[in-house]
Amino acid sequence: MTIVVSGTAGFIGFHVAKALLGRGAQVVGVDNLNDYYDPSLKRARLARLEGLPGYAHVTADLADRTAIEDLFAKARPSRVVHLAAQAGVRYAATNPHAYVSSNVVGFLHVLEACRSHQVQHLVYASTSSVYGANSTLPFSEHDSTEHPLTLYAATKKANEQMAHSYAHLYGIPCTGLRFFTVYGPWGRPDMAPILFARAISEGRPIKVFNHGQHSRSFTFIDDIVEGVVRTLDVPPGRNAGWSSRDPDPATSGVAPYRIYNIGHEQPVQLLHFIELLERNLGRKAVMEMLPLQAGDVPDTEADVSDLIADIGYRPVVSVEEGVARFVAWYREYYGS
Incomplete structure (x- = not known):
């Protein structure tokens, strides 16, 4: 089985590709290796994939229509895991066009390639950020997500709607996964775990927004990967119980389409x-307490009951174990 995985030089894409290779799949990875954050970390991830049997890499931008068409024509994948995106919430304030180019135009090219090559199942990354102004906890896929608070979230909401239209028009089974605060080894350096670990190690202050009163469904990378791989094996069908008078945002009666939350059920206070970072690093943090940032939500909490019922899986790694494993990798990779 050949599987195209986009974003294989990225945090989640790297781990998913490695897991699929471990199952014996042939993986064709695609990534543009952009400089949103240090490309050396991306190259280090990619080097570990390129040494594994069954992996082939294509360096291309998803916004390059011809490159993506050529990639699919040569790979002829049976399944696709689309994880590449312009990530980050705050970067959109200075570079909004990057989000539309990668997350909207790039996703269109992936959908078109899946249509042209009769892909059996497309699993793509969405985000808990789509819940936006929704303050009802825990976040459920069956709740409305009509009020995103950031451009990043808006592009991911657009992905969900685009996927539904292609699932309906062309019968492509599409599953969107709303990730909740993923962390772990090989994580992105623009995210809080590495920013905090580096500052604590160097004795610099860390910026703690909302005065540390955030709670998040911190989810260890291994739990995310297991959920992605299992979901890939279960393409959605049509929901016979769907009503056009009261449509369910998570399912569809007219298309093989599904949305799932994937995150740890137990939210963790940021403090x-x-x-836990302090304990594992052996140093106290110097905290600069700041107000809530624009676009941030105070709390997230994942309702994963649908993932459990349909896929037979729930995240299991505790935050205590996850942070310990993250810090062990951080010290080895960064030498801190």
């Missing part, structure tokens, strides 16, 4: 996460 507790910092405390």
